[in-house]
Every structure is written in C-alpha cells, then in structure tokens.
Amino acid sequence: MTRKSEFWRGALRIPTDFLSALLGWLFAYYLRPWTDLIPNVQFAFPVANLPHFSFFIPFIVYSALGLLFIFSSLGLYSYPKRFLSIDIFGKILWGIILWAFCILAYFQLIRHEPIFSRIMFVHALLFAVIFSVFFRFLLKWHDEKTTPPLTVLLIGNPEHFGTFPKIPGIHIAQKIQYSEVSSEIFQKFSGDEVLFFEKGGTSDFLRLVRQKCAEKGFSLRIIPRYASEFWGHAEFEIFGSIPTIRFSPTAFSPWWDFGKRLFDIIFSTIAIVLLFPFFLLIAFLIKMDSVGPVLYVSARIGRNGVAFPLWKFRSMRMDAEKEKEKLLNTSHREGPLFKIKNDPRVTRMGKFLRRFSIDELPQLWNVLKGEMSLIGPRPHLPEELEKYEPEHRRVLACKPGITGLAQVSGRSDLSFREEIFFDLFYLQNASVLLDAKIFLKTVIVLLHGRGAD
Numbered sequence: 204m205t206r207k208s209e210f211w212r213g214a215l216r217i218p219t220d221f222l223s224a225l226l227g228w229l230f231a232y233y234l235r236p237w238t239d240l241i242p243n244v245q246f247a248f249p250v251a252n253l254p255h256f257s258f259f260i261p262f263i264v265y266s267a268l269g270l271l272f273i274f275s276s277l278g279l280y281s282y283p284k285r286f287l288s289i290d291i292f293g294k295i296l297w298g299i300i301l302w303a304f305c306i307l308a309y310f311q312l313i314r315h316e317p318i319f320s321r322i323m324f325v326h327a328l329l330f331a332v333i334f335s336v337f338f339r340f341l342l343k344w345h346d347e348k349t350t351p352p353l354t355v356l357l358i359g360n361p362e363h364f365g366t367f368p369k370i371p372g373i374h375i376a377q378k379i380q381y382s383e384v385s386s387e388i389f390q391k392f393s394g395d396e397v398l399f400f401e402k403g404g405t406s407d408f409l410r411l412v413r414q415k416c417a418e419k420g421f422s423l424r425i426i427p428r429y430a431s432e433f434w435g436h437a438e439f440e441i442f443g444s445i446p447t448i449r450f451s452p453t454a455f456s457p458w459w460d461f462g463k464r465l466f467d468i469i470f471s472t473i474a475i476v477l478l479f480p481f482f483l484l485i486a487f488l489i490k491m492d493s494v495g496p497v498l499y500v501s502a503r504i505g506r507n508g509v510a511f512p513l514w515k516f517r518s519m520r521m522d523a524e525k526e527k528e529k530l531l532n533t534s535h536r537e538g539p540l541f542k543i544k545n546d547p548r549v550t551r552m553g554k555f556l557r558r559f560s561i562d563e564l565p566q567l568w569n570v571l572k573g574e575m576s577l578i579g580p581r582p583h584l585p586e587e588l589e590k591y592e593p594e595h596r597r598v599l600a601c602k603p604g605i606t607g608l609a610q611v612s613g614r615s616d617l618s619f620r621e622e623i624f625f626d627l628f629y630l631q632n633a634s635v636l637l638d639a640k641i642f643l644k645t646v647i648v649l650l651h652g653r654g655a656d
Contacts, residue, residue: 212346216280217271219338224267227331228259231323269305270331273298286343287336289635293458295335303328354394356421358384358412363400363426381408389415396422452600453630462635467577471570478564485516485561492552495521498565503582506602511574513582514565518553559649566605578638579604580626598626608637611644 274280277294285291303324310318318324352374357364364378376394381402397416399409409425416423486497499517504510549557556562569575575582582603588596609617609625617625629637 212342212350213280215342216286216339219342220274220279220335221267221271223331223334223338224270225263226334227327227329228263228266230330231326232256232259234323234326266302266306270298270302273301273305286346287339289459289462290456291339292336293456295332295339299328299332299335302331353396355396355398355424356388356392356394357398357400359398359400359426360402384408384412386415389419389421392419392421394421396424398424398426400426452597453633455601455630455633459633463576463638464573467570467573470577471567475567475571478567482564485556485564489517489550489552493517493520493550502585503603504585504588504599505574505582506599508599510585511569513575514568516556516562516565518550518556518562519548520550560606563605570605574602576602576604577606578641579607580629581607581609581622594627595623597630598623601630606641606645608641611641611648 274295277298279291279294279298306324307318310316350372352372354374354376357367357375357378358381359367359378360380367375374394377388377392379388397412399412401409413423415421489497495517497517499515499519500512501515502510503513553562566575570577579602580598583591583598588599607626608629609622612625613621
C-alpha cells in the first residue's frame with residue numbers, strides 16, 4: 204500500500220524549494236553592498252538606491268510562490284518521490300530560467316519600470332539554484348538513511364525467485380508460488396506491496412490477485428512475462444491510452460549527455476595542451492626504442508555501432524598483427540577478448556607505457572572529436588563484437604571511454620563476463636558521483652600499475 208510517510212517525505216520538497224527562493228533573495232540583497240557580479244567593476248548606481256527591505260517582504264513571498272508553481276508544472280513534485288538526479292537538476296535550471304523571465308515580465312509589463320538591480324537579480328537566481336540543489340541533496344540523503352525497507356509479497360515460480368535481484372530498500376517478506384495463493388495469504392500479509400510475475404493464461408488468476416490486493420489496500424506491481432528478455436532502462440508510459448513499458452538501452456537523459464559532452468570537451472582540450480610537451484618526449488623515446496611510427500591507429504566500434512579510428516602510442520613491434528594468429532590459443536581470458544600475459548610482441552618501451560596506461564593518452568583526441576568519452580565502456584574491436592551475445596551488444600548504446608568501471612575494477616585481470624557486467628552496470632547507474640569515483644580511482648589504479656597486460 205502507499206504509506207502516508209511516502210507522501211510527507213515527498214511533500215518536504217515544497218517548503219524547501221520555497222525556502223530556497225527566499226534565501227536566494229535575502230543573500231542577494233545583503234551581498235549586493237559588498238560585491239558586484241564581476242570583480243573590480245563599479246556599482247551601476249549607489250547601493251542606497253536599492254529599495255528598502257520592507258519592499259521585499261511581499262515581493263519575495265509572491266515570487267517564491269511563483270517558483271513553486273513553475274516547479275510544479277515541470278513535474279518536480281510528482282510521485283513516486285524523486286529528490287535529485289541529473290534530469291531533475293536540469294528541470295531545476297529550466298524552472299529558474301522561466302522564473303527569471305516571469306519576474307522581468309512583471310517589472311516591464313505591469314510596473315513599467317526596470318528591475319531594481321540587475322546584479323542583485325542575477326545573484327538571487329544563482330543562490331536559488333544552489334539552495335534548491337543543496338536542500339534536495341539533504342532530503343535525498345535523509346530519505347535514504349531513514350526510510351524503512353518496502354516489504355513485499357512475491358508471487359511466481361521457483362525460477363522467478365532464483366533470478367529476482369536484490370534491490371536496495373526492498374525486503375521480500377514472503378515468496379508464494381502460484382499454486383499456494385489463497386485468501387489466507389493476503390489476510391496474514393501485513394507488508395506494503397505485492398509483486399506478481401505474469402505468466403501465460405493467467406487472466407483469471409491475475410483478476411483474483413488484483414481483487415485481494417484491492418480488498419487489503421496493497422499496491423500491485425506486475426512484472427511482465429518477458430521482462431527477463433529485455434536489457435536496459437525501463438519506464439512506464441501511457442502510449443495513447445495504452446499502458447506500456449518502454450525499454451531504453453541506457454538510463455541517460457539529454458541533460459546527462461549534454462553535461463558529459465561539455466566536460467569531455469573542456470577536459471580533453473586542457474589535457475592535450477598541458478601534456479603536449481610530454482607527448483613529444485614519449486614520441487622520442489618510442490622512436491629510440493624500436494622501428495616504426497609513434498602512433499598506432501586501430502579500427503574500433505563506437506556508439507550506435509559506428510566505426511572510428513582509435514589512437515594510441517605504439518607499444519608493439521611492427522609485425523604484431525601478423526603474429527596475433529599464432530598466439531590466439533594462448534589467450535588467458537575466456538570469451539571474445541584476446542589478452543595474453545607477457546605478450547612477446549610488446550616492446551621495452553611498450554611495457555612501461557602499458558603498465559601506467561600512457562599508451563592510451565592519444566585517445567584524448569578521440570574524446571575531443573566526440574568519438575569517445577573520458578569515462579565509459581572499453582572500445583570494441585570489430586572481430587570481438589561479432590562474438591558478443593545479443594545482451595552484450597547493449598554497450599554500443601554508449602560512447603566508449605578511455606577509462607571506465609571495468610578498468611578500475613581489475614583491468615585485464617577480469618574475465619569477459621565480469622568486464623561486461625561492469626560495463627552494463629555503468630549504463631544503468633551512471634551519475635556524476637559515479638563518474639567522479641571512477642576518475643579518482645583511475646589515478647590510484649594507474650599509480651599502482653596493477654592489472655595491466
């Protein structure tokens with residue numbers, strides 16, 4: 204059943220957003236006499252010309268109420284409650300922008316005068332964003348710490364029970380097979396929801412379960428019969444008037460893609476400029492160590508199955524590809540990935556480059572061009588991709604990365620199944636926090652040089 208605490212915890216989003224708007228104006232008002240938005244720029248007019256604080260008492264209250272209306276229209280108070288995610292952050296930004304236009308329209312069209320202070324106005328918008336995100340982060344943290352687990356009754360077959368994953372915040376109180384379902388079961392169950400695995404020819408049986416749930420006030424979640432056949436992010440949608448489950452290969456939102464691409468461009472540009480003298484040194488050492496070009500270009504398969512040339516510092520001899528056929532049987536990894544310990548084709552300089560993944564640095568150019576991302580699944584060789592299982596090919600929905608969850612969780616010591624598990628986990632759970640953890644852990648892994656071939 205829907206617990207009352209669910210409503211009250213979700214309803215806390217409204218007063219905290221209201222408070223964010225109030226604090227935004229208050230901080231901006233008291234900050235204005237001390238600083239401009241741009242340092243060393245004189246005030247546009249004396250601070251004494253700012254309206255008296257008594258003017259702001261009704262103004263900030265009405266404007267804060269307006270922000271709540273805008274946030275509500277954007278779905279920021281919908282249920283089930285969601286406090287903070289990358290798409291919610293995008294909605295908050297868009298809501299603040301709409302709020303700004305409404306305030307400007309109020310002064311221009313109703314009061315017929317310019318706003319009292321443009322710099323103070325910008326300060327207020329910035330503080331409103333900061334406080335909104337901060338309070339929602341606190342609500343999310345508090346909710347995760349204090350919310351009791353959802354107690355559920357699971358109805359299905361033994362094979363369903365064996366494959367049902369452990370979900371944080373979900374407690375399976377009882378597992379009932381189809382043949383064991385009875386009115387007594389529902390009378391004794393005192394939990395929150397019923398999870399029902401759909402099966403063929405169960406319309407009458409499902410009607411009975413639905414009836415019992417309605418009588419006891421339990422929420423009923425139906426797990427589609429073919430759910431295990433689909434990999435990806437699932438969302439419930441009303442398509443026309445038909446209830447549907449929409450499966451997407453990733454949980455990425457447009458806001459996530461935009462922010463990730465922006466970070467990739469900024470980081471790769473700065474890194475290429477700063478590391479350019481180091482690149483020249485590496486190029487010189489490679490030429491001194493062995494015959495051949497400095498860079499190695501290899502075909503890879505990127506997002507949506509599009510091929511691209513991947514750049515690396517050459518770490519093998521020139522005839523390495525010819526010798527690969529002779530070494531195929533010596534691969535120490537199961538599956539389509541070819542990896543061998545102490546590869547005889549690797550040069551002396553190549554061993555050093557691979558140990559600390561320096562050979563991967565030219566891929567910053569691939570990142571800048573948009574063919575790769577800084578963080579993501581490993582790039583895919585065309586011949587390896589042909590051996591992937593259908594569920595493995597979902598990794599093509601994301602740009603490959605220079606580093607990723609698999610690379611910081613064992614590198615080449617992982618089996619193929621372990622590596623693909625980490626890649627698919629990233630597609631479903633990518634976040635700013637997870638990317639930051641991967642980035643920091645990459646530095647630690649590289650300093651130790653563990654797991655490199």
